[in-house]
Amino acid sequence: MARLRRTPPDDLAHDARALYEKITAGPRGRFMVDPDGGLAGPFNAMLLSPPVGDPLQELGAAVRYRSSLSDRARELAVLVVAGHENSAFERQAHEPIARELGFTGDQLKALRDGEPLALDDPAERAVLAVTRALVARKDLDDAEYAALGERELFELTTLVGYYTTLALQLRVFRV
Template sequence: MARLRRTPPHDLAPPARALYEKITAGPRGPFMVDPEGGLTGPFNAMLLSPPVGDALQELGAAVRYRSTLTDRARELAILVVAGHHDSAFERAAHEPIARDLGFTGDQLQALRDGSPLSLPEDEQAILDVARALVARGDLDDDEYTRLGERELFELTTLVGYYATLALQLRVFRL
């Protein structure tokens, strides 16, 4: 059971309402609103502290829509984090996207349970590095050199962002 009540937009204080409007006006908006108008998933918790919530959702928008990671690399890494943290919300949100990008049911299952997965070399590097990040929070020298520094920066940021969301989803029972 959720610990955090979904607040309809008409009950929000002005700063939270402004953040609500910003989230729902963006590309994620249509998917994050429940039938009563409340935000679903981690976005509802962001309304608790509009300054922090806005910075967090802006970071999410940057890693989702403005990084150089390919769509497949991004969804692969998100699903590694979701699998590691057993985040049902993130799996439900991102597995359909991954399917649309050509991931098979067997590949999605391997991402859920952390079993071996064979992918093209560039995606295998993303998978291996993302798995190392969630498992150990660090990379050895070989893992570090598998990606360019910009790609590695963007990947570590994405993994950290989705790990934060997984933590908030778990704590608030969202």
């Protein structure tokens, strides 16, 4: 059972309402609003503290829409984190995106369960290996570090940290 009530937008304080408007106006907004107008998923909790919630959602937008990682690499990494953290919400939100990008049901199951996964693209194989190392050990050996460019590695470690944070919040607030 959810611990956090979804607040309709008309009941929000001014700063929370401004953040609500920012989230719902962006590309994620159409997916995150319930029938009563409340925010679903991790975004509802962000309204509790707009000074912290706004930069957090901005980080998420940067990771999702402005990084150099390919769409497939990004979704691959998100689903590795979701599987490792057992985050049903993130799986539910990102598996359809991954399907649209060509991931098969068997590949999604492997990501969900942490099973071996054969990928044709060498860059995707590197993202998979590095992300699995990051969630398992919270560090990389020299070969894993060298598998990606430094920009991609920075963006990937940021993505892993962001989605791990969301998984924690989703778990604590029982979303």
